[in-house]
Amino acid sequence: MTFGKLYGLPDNGRTISILVAAKHNNLDLELVKTEAKATAAFNSSAEYRKINPIGKIPAFVGANGYTLNEAIAIAIYVTSQNEKTTLLGKTKQDYASIVRWLSFTNAELLPRLAAWYRPLMGLEGYNKKTVDEAAKVAVNTVGVLETHLTNNTYLVGERITLADIFAASLLTRAFATVLDKKFRSDSPAITRWYNTIINQDSFKAVFPNPVLVEQTIKYTPPKKEEKPKAAAPAAEEKPAEEKPKPKHPLEALGKPTLILDDWKRQYSNSETREEAMPWFWKNFNAEEYSLWSVNYKYNNELKLTFMANNLIGGFHARLEGSRKYLFGAQGVYGENYNCLIKGVFMARGQESLPAFDVAPDWESYDFVKLDPTSEADRKLVEDMWAWDVPVTVDGKVYEWTDGHVFK
Numbered sequence: 175m176t177f178g179k180l181y182g183l184p185d186n187g188r189t190i191s192i193l194v195a196a197k198h199n200n201l202d203l204e205l206v207k208t209e210a211k212a213t214a215a216f217n218s219s220a221e222y223r224k225i226n227p228i229g230k231i232p233a234f235v236g237a238n239g240y241t242l243n244e245a246i247a248i249a250i251y252v253t254s255q256n257e258k259t260t261l262l263g264k265t266k267q268d269y270a271s272i273v274r275w276l277s278f279t280n281a282e283l284l285p286r287l288a289a290w291y292r293p294l295m296g297l298e299g300y301n302k303k304t305v306d307e308a309a310k311v312a313v314n315t316v317g318v319l320e321t322h323l324t325n326n327t328y329l330v331g332e333r334i335t336l337a338d339i340f341a342a343s344l345l346t347r348a349f350a351t352v353l354d355k356k357f358r359s360d361s362p363a364i365t366r367w368y369n370t371i372i373n374q375d376s377f378k379a380v381f382p383n384p385v386l387v388e389q390t391i392k393y394t395p396p397k398k399e400e401k402p403k404a405a406a407p408a409a410e411e412k413p414a415e416e417k418p419k420p421k422h423p424l425e426a427l428g429k430p431t432l433i434l435d436d437w438k439r440q441y442s443n444s445e446t447r448e449e450a451m452p453w454f455w456k457n458f459n460a461e462e463y464s465l466w467s468v469n470y471k472y473n474n475e476l477k478l479t480f481m482a483n484n485l486i487g488g489f490h491a492r493l494e495g496s497r498k499y500l501f502g503a504q505g506v507y508g509e510n511y512n513c514l515i516k517g518v519f520m521a522r523g524q525e526s527l528p529a530f531d532v533a534p535d536w537e538s539y540d541f542v543k544l545d546p547t548s549e550a551d552r553k554l555v556e557d558m559w560a561w562d563v564p565v566t567v568d569g570k571v572y573e574w575t576d577g578h579v580f581k
């Protein structure tokens with residue numbers, strides 16, 4: 175029987191830290207994949223807000239009903255279940271020092287590193303000056319660890335503790351994106367320590383392939399830039415804000431019998447295979463909507479799975495103008511350096527372009543119209559929206575890793 179459920183993501187540092195601590199103490203936790211997005215439908219639901227009132231991850235619900243949020247608290251609670259654990263140190267001073275490193279890495283180090291890599295990953299607005307400044311501040315903060323680890327094998331005492339597991343987990347994304355070869359050769363102590371921790375059996379069991387980036391990732395704008403804005407109106411023209419908003423071309427199709435929001439609610443609030451899909455096929459009207467397989471064209475350029483997932487997130491953000499006419503889900507399948515993006519959308523009307531060309535990067539995807547009367551195509555729609563089966567491409571099986579729903 176599992177000790178409880180952990181709401182989080184398999185490649186999220188705070189989630190990893192708790193899973194490794196549990197593994198180290200042979201405690202079984204069930205990971206409930208939950209987006210790192212407080213505004214996502216599930217994260218905003220009353221059910222999840224009872225577990226974490228601010229909708230973030232990680233959060234924990236014990237088999238006995240005990241709920242807890244805040245990564246440090248969950249990590250300590252999980253670790254302390256083993257009365258004989260060595261992960262919490264030997265003395266009160268050890269314990270206090272462990273909490274010191276948990277707090278430092280969670281509240282000081284991670285936010286500074288994230289301010290550096292998140293804009294480069296396209297997760298936040300990019301401004302070169304701000305990112306360069308953030309990089310300096312982050313490297314200085316990592317320097318606190320480098321100094322400490324120059325004179326100490328581990329963060330606290332002479333053996334591995336929760337402090338090491340927690341700090342290394344929180345650093346996984348930084349080592350995969352910005353703490354590159356040059357940084358690592360300039361910072362031998364943290365590099366030696368990080369390699370030691372990620373090679374522990376318990377760590378490898380949870381997160382087997384941490385990436386050490388060769389060169390700090392570069393910000394890449396979406397493949398196709400937005401069309402240049404129309405020239406400023408001449409003085410005698412009406413000011414822009416008074417002009418009526420241009421209509422979406424799909425508005426001309428009128429009101430369909432299948433209301434997209436009804437379907438989106440079904441999908442969000444019920445089990446996909448058991449309830450939502452039967453509802454969908456009963457209500458789907460092929461004269462009003464078309465179904466599209468939407469696959470990324472440049473899978474061979476994809477590297478890390480979380481970056482591929484971020485690409486999907488960016489595409490969906492840019493589809494905002496067509497939210498009233500589209501529903502879909504796209505997933506990342508496979509593993510780092512061997513992954514692909516696949517998905518299925520439903521679009522109002524019979525063409526893909528009017529719905530998708532609001533996103534300048536629509537050209538990075540192949541759109542293949544599906545036939546809702548074909549059994550194989552119906553299966554594809556269900557697989558792509560249920561996220562519970564792998565895909566096979568060229569004889570190779572790729573497991574679902576992550577994804578975004580456009581709803």
Ligand SMILES: N[C@@H](CCC(=O)N[C@@H](CS)C(=O)NCC(=O)O)C(=O)O
Nearest residue numbers: 188210211212213230231232244245
């Ligand atoms: N103080 C919280 C912070 C949790 C947190 O920021 N989680 C991030 C992912 S690592 C998140 O869920 N962010 C979602 C959002 O900001 O919308 C903790 O230590 O657990």
